[in-house]
Amino acid sequence: MTADPVPPERGAPSGHGAESYRAIGRPVTRSGGAERVTGAQSYLTDLVFPGAAEVAFATIPVGCAEIVAVDTSPATALPGVIAVVTAADLPPSASRFGISHQDRPVLASGTVNFHGEPVAAVVAETSDLARAAADAIEIEYRELPGVYNLADALTSDARLVQDPSIRPRDPLNDTNVLETADYAWGELEPEQARTHLIVENTYTFPMVTHFPIEPGGVVAAPTDDGGVAVYSPVQHPYLLQRIVADLTELPLSKVRVVAPDPGGGFGGKQTPRYEPLLAFLAIQTERTCRLVLSLEETFQLMRRSGCRIAARTGFTQDGQLTFHELSADFSIGAYADVAPRVMTKGSYVGAGPYRIPVVRVAARAVLTNTTPSCAFRGFGAPQVSWATESQLDAGGRQLGIDSLEMRRRNLVGVGEAFICGDHEATADGRWHESLERAAELIDWSEPVTPGRGRGIAVGIKPGATSGLSQSLVRLLYDGSAIVYAGTSDMGQGARTLWQQILAEELGVELGRITIISGDTDVVPFDLQTSASRSTVFMGNAVLEACRDIRLRVRRLYAEATGIDEADLTDSPGVMIGPDGAMPLVEAAQAALGGLRGEFVGQGTCRLRGVQGHPLGGDAAFYEFNCTAVEVDIDPDTGELLLTKHVTVGDVGTELNPLQVVSQDEGAAIMGLGHTLMEQVLLDDHGRIQNLGALDYRIPTFNDVAIEMVSDSIENNDGPGPYGCKGISEGALLCTSGAVGAAVADAIGVQLRDLPITAERIWTAMRAADARSAE
Amino acid sequence: MSERDVSRELAPVKVTLDVNGTAHRLEVPAHRTLLDAIRDDIGLTGTKKCCADGECGACTVFLDGRIVNSCLVLCAEAEGCSVGTIESLSVGGLTDLQEEFLAAGAVQCGVCIPGQVMAAEALLQTNPTAKPAEIREAMSGNLCRCAGYERIVAAIQAAAKRRGSSR
Numbered sequence: 001m002t003a004d005p006v007p008p009e010r011g012a013p014s015g016h017g018a019e020s021y022r023a024i025g026r027p028v029t030r031s032g033g034a035e036r037v038t039g040a041q042s043y044l045t046d047l048v049f050p051g052a053a054e055v056a057f058a059t060i061p062v063g064c065a066e067i068v069a070v071d072t073s074p075a076t077a078l079p080g081v082i083a084v085v086t087a088a089d090l091p092p093s094a095s096r097f098g099i100s101h102q103d104r105p106v107l108a109s110g111t112v113n114f115h116g117e118p119v120a121a122v123v124a125e126t127s128d129l130a131r132a133a134a135d136a137i138e139i140e141y142r143e144l145p146g147v148y149n150l151a152d153a154l155t156s157d158a159r160l161v162q163d164p165s166i167r168p169r170d171p172l173n174d175t176n177v178l179e180t181a182d183y184a185w186g187e188l189e190p191e192q193a194r195t196h197l198i199v200e201n202t203y204t205f206p207m208v209t210h211f212p213i214e215p216g217g218v219v220a221a222p223t224d225d226g227g228v229a230v231y232s233p234v235q236h237p238y239l240l241q242r243i244v245a246d247l248t249e250l251p252l253s254k255v256r257v258v259a260p261d262p263g264g265g266f267g268g269k270q271t272p273r274y275e276p277l278l279a280f281l282a283i284q285t286e287r288t289c290r291l292v293l294s295l296e297e298t299f300q301l302m303r304r305s306g307c308r309i310a311a312r313t314g315f316t317q318d319g320q321l322t323f324h325e326l327s328a329d330f331s332i333g334a335y336a337d338v339a340p341r342v343m344t345k346g347s348y349v350g351a352g353p354y355r356i357p358v359v360r361v362a363a364r365a366v367l368t369n370t371t372p373s374c375a376f377r378g379f380g381a382p383q384v385s386w387a388t389e390s391q392l393d394a395g396g397r398q399l400g401i402d403s404l405e406m407r408r409r410n411l412v413g414v415g416e417a418f419i420c421g422d423h424e425a426t427a428d429g430r431w432h433e434s435l436e437r438a439a440e441l442i443d444w445s446e447p448v449t450p451g452r453g454r455g456i457a458v459g460i461k462p463g464a465t466s467g468l469s470q471s472l473v474r475l476l477y478d479g480s481a482i483v484y485a486g487t488s489d490m491g492q493g494a495r496t497l498w499q500q501i502l503a504e505e506l507g508v509e510l511g512r513i514t515i516i517s518g519d520t521d522v523v524p525f526d527l528q529t530s531a532s533r534s535t536v537f538m539g540n541a542v543l544e545a546c547r548d549i550r551l552r553v554r555r556l557y558a559e560a561t562g563i564d565e566a567d568l569t570d571s572p573g574v575m576i577g578p579d580g581a582m583p584l585v586e587a588a589q590a591a592l593g594g595l596r597g598e599f600v601g602q603g604t605c606r607l608r609g610v611q612g613h614p615l616g617g618d619a620a621f622y623e624f625n626c627t628a629v630e631v632d633i634d635p636d637t638g639e640l641l642l643t644k645h646v647t648v649g650d651v652g653t654e655l656n657p658l659q660v661v662s663q664d665e666g667a668a669i670m671g672l673g674h675t676l677m678e679q680v681l682l683d684d685h686g687r688i689q690n691l692g693a694l695d696y697r698i699p700t701f702n703d704v705a706i707e708m709v710s711d712s713i714e715n716n717d718g719p720g721p722y723g724c725k726g727i728s729e730g731a732l733l734c735t736s737g738a739v740g741a742a743v744a745d746a747i748g749v750q751l752r753d754l755p756i757t758a759e760r761i762w763t764a765m766r767a768a769d770a771r772s773a774e
Numbered sequence: 775m776s777e778r779d780v781s782r783e784l785a786p787v788k789v790t791l792d793v794n795g796t797a798h799r800l801e802v803p804a805h806r807t808l809l810d811a812i813r814d815d816i817g818l819t820g821t822k823k824c825c826a827d828g829e830c831g832a833c834t835v836f837l838d839g840r841i842v843n844s845c846l847v848l849c850a851e852a853e854g855c856s857v858g859t860i861e862s863l864s865v866g867g868l869t870d871l872q873e874e875f876l877a878a879g880a881v882q883c884g885v886c887i888p889g890q891v892m893a894a895e896a897l898l899q900t901n902p903t904a905k906p907a908e909i910r911e912a913m914s915g916n917l918c919r920c921a922g923y924e925r926i927v928a929a930i931q932a933a934a935k936r937r938g939s940s941r
Contacts, residue, residue, distance in 0.1 A: 029876040036884030037872040037891055039820020039860035046819035128803065213824045213832055213885040213919050263822075263885035264919050295825045491883030491920045658879035662925060666882060669921035693829035693917075701910040704923045 023503035027658035031495035055291040056130035057118035063686015064146025075133035080125035101336035113334035116300030146369035161367035179340040185420040186358030195314035203387040206679035207306035214263020216293040220282035227254025233262035236528040259518035262490035267375030268302035304376035307383035323358035333372035346380015389737025429650040442628035453746025459733025462619030470524040473545040479585035480512035486526030505546035507573025532726025544603030556591035624650040625730030638762030645705035652718025652725035671735025794862040811849035820860040831916030834889040860888035878929035882920035
């Protein structure tokens with residue numbers, strides 16, 4: 001289905017605008033959209049697995065404990081119970097697993113390290129029976145003095161979250177620090193001499209959870225060839241395949257991962273957690289085993305790392321940054337997952353997209369007895385950006401320079417380095433254009449209505465630093481086509497883009513293109529769906545596969561017709577020969593002739609890392625965003641009303657403006673979550689107190705700004721197809737900084753702890769009143 | 775919990791209800807929600823399950839003409855009732871509202887969307903000229919984590935306009 005093919009009315013005219021493309025740049029409606037509005041789309045829990053057994057977990061109500069004894073006999077005795085499994089029942093190959101650190105047990109072994117960590121699993125004929133049996137298991141435990149926050153985890157006598165034997169060669173294994181990252185450049189002394197003002201503050205960013213509308217779940221089934229099939233709505237099917245193969249000691253060819261489209265991922269569905277366990281249960285019971293998690297259990301599966309950032313920043317009298325020192329501690333949880341990478345990558349851009357002669361960043365990934373944190377849209381950047389953006393404003397407020405002007409004076413120009421040292425990073429876009437556009441859209445030059453405040457902030461995030469995406473395209477005899485691309489379509493609309501690329505390059509009608517993904521038995525390798533990489537990486541792979549097909553069509557057409565290949569030119573959707581142009585699909589059909597058949601094209605996009613680079617390689621692109629907001633604060637209650645929210649991204653090229661605006665607004669509103677309302681709260685026993693939708697608030701229709709504007713800058717300067725960049729995370733990178741600045745503008749006090757709740761605003765206003773009365 | 779407790783808790787009750795114009799006679803445990811009955815016993819999976827707390831709206835259905843969170847209704851409570859699910863809307867192809875959801879770019883991951891469409895349909899039936907603020911208020915029980923809120927409001931406005939002009 002296609003929308004009216006009119007160029008979108010978004011943003012400024014492109015460098016070479018959408019009008020020169022047939023399908024690119026059009027607001028094509030979502031592939032799979034009709035299924036989603038009618039309820040026909042099958043997510044994991046909508047799939048039917050005849051005869052499947054159901055799985056439930058037994059847990060204990062504390063965040064840290066020694067498991068003294070587990071009596072499974074009351075469960076085993078119940079009707080309909082097929083198996084009750086503890087860590088002791090797993091085969092020796094079921095070792096700890098992980099991406100960078102092999103630290104996560106398949107089932108809790110010896111200790112429970114966070115609230116909700118499963119101690120035993122029940123397989124039963126129905127979910128009711130499984131739940132009842134899991135509740136019947138008697139777990140004797142001794143609560144331990146867990147460390148549930150950064151302060152407790154970092155004391156010299158803190159209990160170690162991980163036994164040193166889990167990471168024997170790590171010099172830090174006698175502390176709760178799992179990894180550190182340090183970035184430094186410039187000499188402090190000369191800069192101190194020209195420093196007029198030093199601002200020093202500490203900021204906090206809460207633990208928040210992904211809250212996908214599709215909670216977690218896994219199905220595993222033994223296969224006829226002695227292998228196992230794992231159904232899981234994951235972002236990285238090939239990573240899951242590798243880890244299950246390693247643990248079960250099966251070849252990759254016998255581990256099939258089927259990944260139905262995730263019902264929201266946001267980073268929370270990247271890494272394996274319960275899939276290895278389900279694979280063992282399926283192998284052990286020789287049954288299809290199904291685990292459906294509640295939203296509460298999903299909260300205990302995924303979260304963003306909380307962060308505390310101490311910042312010390314120097315400014316000249318006219319607001320230029322002279323030095324910026326950051327010390328950032330990330331509370332990552334009980335196991336590594338990808339959190340060390342979140343810390344490393346988030347703090348890498350911690351100093352922001354600014355021209356700063358001296359930078360010192362020291363970041364640590366700190367283990368705590370909490371839900372293991374993982375990737376979450378923004379990947380560590382929003383946490384540190386909150387501190388850096390607020391520091392710029394704190395300096396500006398004291399110097400009498402407004403937020404926009406502070407950024408004008410410090411933001412790097414295109415090609416200019418914002419990360420210095422051995423592996424310099426330079427601005428890959430004209431970022432000032434986003435800043436100016438956002439300022440214009442929020443009417444920055446107009447006076448603010450009394451009682452209101454305005455803030456503007458910028459954010460950057462490095463895209464993928466290495467990657468591999470492979471794709472296959474089959475152009476069939478009748479001019480229809482099938483694309484095999486392993487990107488998980490979790491809402492970003494990847495399938496739509498592959499259709500648009502095929503329509504552009506091969507001239508195939510959008511409605512005649514089928515996209516196959518989410519099945520490792522069928523679809524070629526794709527490293528992962530993360531870091532807003534897919535449009536760039538898989539997009540380039542699909543583009544290359546299309547061009548491969550064009551080449552093959554030209555060759556075979558020449559062979560079939562006797563026309564010299566040199567007299568043929570293939571261009572997007574068209575073959576040009578001595579007699580003029582013809583649609584490529586017609587040329588393909590003529591070339592194939594009476595035997596029919598098809599053309600198969602292959603494409604690969606590979607980005608190798610760089611040895612010695614602190615991130616393992618240069619980012620393929622940077623996501624850059626400028627957010628500007630206007631808020632109205634109720635002086636009596638502290639209640640914040642968002643009157644306007646502007647977000648402008650540096651997107652390279654909008655391949656599909658409808659999807660760009662959806663992603664951009666979605667990220668922006670998600671950013672309001674951790675900025676204004678979301679936080680996972682723990683009690684003294686490490687239990688999540690606001691476990692579930694009743695007590696954990698995410699933005700609703702009523703929390704969106706009265707006026708919301710999403711716009712983008714297109715300079716066709718990205719590394720992806722047609723000059724695009726990844727765009728799905730930008731708009732939440734600096735939401736907190738922009739809102740924080742607006743609140744400070746309105747009430748005259750800067751808040752440094754997120755979320756900025758009405759209670760915190762009210763308290764800050766009262767404290768300021770009390771101070772001024774003295 | 776002893777064996778006897780479990781079997782008593784799971785003792786089935788008989789329920790007769792009409793779903794999308796078809797009569798269903800079910801035997802379900804007393805604690806079975808209408809949502810689970812629709813999905814698991816009747817096999818209509820268009821109605822989605824997220825919070826199971828009545829907070830997210832993903833499971834919105836019509837019950838005797840009014841929308842409810844089907845996770846908060848026991849199947850047994852729906853005895854003799856008429857239930858309308860998302861599947862009932864598009865029997866003759868996409869509705870104008872569903873088309874506008876697509877055209878506005880309101881659909882991302884899509885899990886909340888059936889509930890959004892049901893809530894929006896109910897709104898348009900009761901307040902066909904709803905202003906944006908009224909749309910937001912009426913829809914505020916339906917969460918979208920992809921946060922397609924602006925797009926959904928636009929879709930509802932566009933559908934309202936279409937219905938208004940065809941009236």
